[in-house]
Amino acid sequence: MTFNKKILTRSIAVAAAALLASVAQAEMSDNEVRIGYLADMSGTYRDLAGPGGLEALKMAVEDFGGSVNGTPIEIFSADDRNSADVGASTVREWIDQRNVDMVAGLVATSVALAALKVIEDKNSLGIVSASAASSITNEHCAPTHVHWVYDTYPMANGTAKAIVDQGGDSWFLLTADYAFGHALEEDVTEVVEESGGTIVDSVRHPFPTSDFSSYILQAQGSGAKIVGLANAGADTVNAINTASQFGLVESGQQLAGLIVFLNDVYAMGLDATQGLLLTTGWYWNMDDESRAWAERYYERMGSMPGMVHAGIYSSTTHYLNTVAELGSDDPVAVRAAMAEKPINDFFARNGRIREDGRMVHDMYLAQVKSPEDSTHEWDLYEILSTIPAEEAYRPLAESQCKLVNN
Amino acid sequence: MTMIFGVPLAVFMGQLMLGLINGAFYALLSLGLAVIFGLLKIVNFAHGAMYMLGAFVTLLSMRYLGINYWAALIIAPLVVGLFGMLIERVLLRRIAHLDHLYGLLLTFGLALIFEGSLVNFFGVSGARYPTPEALQGGFQLGFMFLPVYRAWVLGAALVVCLLTWYMIERTRLGAYLRAGTENPALMQAFGVNVPLLITLTYGFGVALAAFAGVLAAPLYPVSPTMGSSLLIVVFAVVVIGGMGSIIGAVLTGLGMGLIEGLTKVYYPEAANTVIFLVMILVLLMRPAGLFGKEA
Numbered sequence: 001m002t003f004n005k006k007i008l009t010r011s012i013a014v015a016a017a018a019l020l021a022s023v024a025q026a027e028m029s030d031n032e033v034r035i036g037y038l039a040d041m042s043g044t045y046r047d048l049a050g051p052g053g054l055e056a057l058k059m060a061v062e063d064f065g066g067s068v069n070g071t072p073i074e075i076f077s078a079d080d081r082n083s084a085d086v087g088a089s090t091v092r093e094w095i096d097q098r099n100v101d102m103v104a105g106l107v108a109t110s111v112a113l114a115a116l117k118v119i120e121d122k123n124s125l126g127i128v129s130a131s132a133a134s135s136i137t138n139e140h141c142a143p144t145h146v147h148w149v150y151d152t153y154p155m156a157n158g159t160a161k162a163i164v165d166q167g168g169d170s171w172f173l174l175t176a177d178y179a180f181g182h183a184l185e186e187d188v189t190e191v192v193e194e195s196g197g198t199i200v201d202s203v204r205h206p207f208p209t210s211d212f213s214s215y216i217l218q219a220q221g222s223g224a225k226i227v228g229l230a231n232a233g234a235d236t237v238n239a240i241n242t243a244s245q246f247g248l249v250e251s252g253q254q255l256a257g258l259i260v261f262l263n264d265v266y267a268m269g270l271d272a273t274q275g276l277l278l279t280t281g282w283y284w285n286m287d288d289e290s291r292a293w294a295e296r297y298y299e300r301m302g303s304m305p306g307m308v309h310a311g312i313y314s315s316t317t318h319y320l321n322t323v324a325e326l327g328s329d330d331p332v333a334v335r336a337a338m339a340e341k342p343i344n345d346f347f348a349r350n351g352r353i354r355e356d357g358r359m360v361h362d363m364y365l366a367q368v369k370s371p372e373d374s375t376h377e378w379d380l381y382e383i384l385s386t387i388p389a390e391e392a393y394r395p396l397a398e399s400q401c402k403l404v405n406n
Numbered sequence: 407m408t409m410i411f412g413v414p415l416a417v418f419m420g421q422l423m424l425g426l427i428n429g430a431f432y433a434l435l436s437l438g439l440a441v442i443f444g445l446l447k448i449v450n451f452a453h454g455a456m457y458m459l460g461a462f463v464t465l466l467s468m469r470y471l472g473i474n475y476w477a478a479l480i481i482a483p484l485v486v487g488l489f490g491m492l493i494e495r496v497l498l499r500r501i502a503h504l505d506h507l508y509g510l511l512l513t514f515g516l517a518l519i520f521e522g523s524l525v526n527f528f529g530v531s532g533a534r535y536p537t538p539e540a541l542q543g544g545f546q547l548g549f550m551f552l553p554v555y556r557a558w559v560l561g562a563a564l565v566v567c568l569l570t571w572y573m574i575e576r577t578r579l580g581a582y583l584r585a586g587t588e589n590p591a592l593m594q595a596f597g598v599n600v601p602l603l604i605t606l607t608y609g610f611g612v613a614l615a616a617f618a619g620v621l622a623a624p625l626y627p628v629s630p631t632m633g634s635s636l637l638i639v640v641f642a643v644v645v646i647g648g649m650g651s652i653i654g655a656v657l658t659g660l661g662m663g664l665i666e667g668l669t670k671v672y673y674p675e676a677a678n679t680v681i682f683l684v685m686i687l688v689l690l691m692r693p694a695g696l697f698g699k700e701a
Contacts, residue, residue, distance in 0.1 A: 047529045206678035214670035
């Protein structure tokens, strides 16, 4: 009994001391700005963010001079192995024991949501750059995180609308059978039907799948003009490859990739992907400013950056600028101040952070080049049109976010 | 249109065809596993990695040495087979007298090392290997468009499976092999070099996996993780067929391909699990597997 009492009084004393300490703390916590980079460094999503994203983060810190107003910046990084448990416990440790001020990266949706929950409980700050789910700033929105590069809404919206407008009005959907695929399927169905098209049929495939021949055969039998791929990563790559083997395009159908990344197109090659329409948040070859940054990245990584890599650089720089102006790395204050400034850099055009935490910026409708038009191995996209920032993302009027007054 | 359980006949036939082709892959891979387990009692968890290495040797030898697909069909299994023999000599032999579990752990560890090292160099997106010139295009079968390459895979895999079965069950060398594993001491007394025989067998089993890897290279993206995703299914096939049964591995491989193909039409959500369901049923009713000898 006395023993328990002792422990109790001691822990109260410790807690009180900790509270006092945090009140008395200088504006930069422990005289360091600490950034944690959490990403899949070895699995399915490695090439999408992974080591390249860490390098982009380091570039941002180096370009910033390695310190904010004289306070050094320290970077931590960890492999989440696409496991929500690993992700959540890593972030908890970072915040509790290493006083990490901001968590960057955040790739697979399941991991990102688990990590963001911890961040919300601890009142820290998360900047999501690689996860696709639009729910991060919809039903899962919180005042402690920001979603940077893209999400499923503009990806589905931009691509599907453009295709229906060009006459592709009957669709067959090939959907990855898990939360992300279902969300994407719903978004696409809505856009296609609103634009005057119809969904003829759809099939849900297990995640992940390596052999798509059976589903492609069903798509061919459906008679739809467009075969929409509501999946991502390796699944999309495998589906496109299989479609090319079965002569899907030759027999008069067209493929629509809804979540396609630069590294996917590079891996598949132009023979299999030419003509594919897609939406992207950024492309390395879109203007001089982007090219200049991309070439610096290329020298360090040996491959061209995708939109996620560029977005990690952009968001980290915006974060550090805000910390410098504010003279504090207090997560809540920084998050609020980040939303007050417009974002215009080599990555984001007409960017701003909305009250739901969504960083909206111009998106681009792109088409994969044919092998004849491509001048070198990374010359992969042609940008067809710009989707303005305010039209690209889910309108706040439709938002279910608790931070938005509807 | 004729319908079979609510599915057009054409689609149904197409799915059967595809199931058969996938089954041929399962057959080829589980055959190698069955040979290694049946004769050496090694549960070779590195089998998927060997399949992946076969595909990588094919890809890299074309990229850096200009070796074409047809040459790779011979070279890749040879290279990977020799590599397998090295592993058997240097590592597996040292633990041959221990429980099977150690072999399983060792080969599993090796598989992780191979996979991890290649991820480090090549990433996971995978690279594409072009379909060889002569096998491009396809046949219009009426009920489906069959790519020539897939037809070739089916044929090549079946021929190799039959040759292997013939060699082990019907030739003198095969007889030595079977006898050597049954009673090594006696075989040694007859003047047969049993350790060499074991090394060769492991090399051969691994070469079969590498051969499947070459066949797979133009079909799937060549990536370091391509083997691990297939390995579990192949193990299930071997268990269903009866551990160590050669003809069982081949027939079960084809059969499972068909069952999986049909599941993709009628209930696609279960396509990845149906093989394991069959495995559970078989283990409940015939614990030794469909073609297993020990009851």
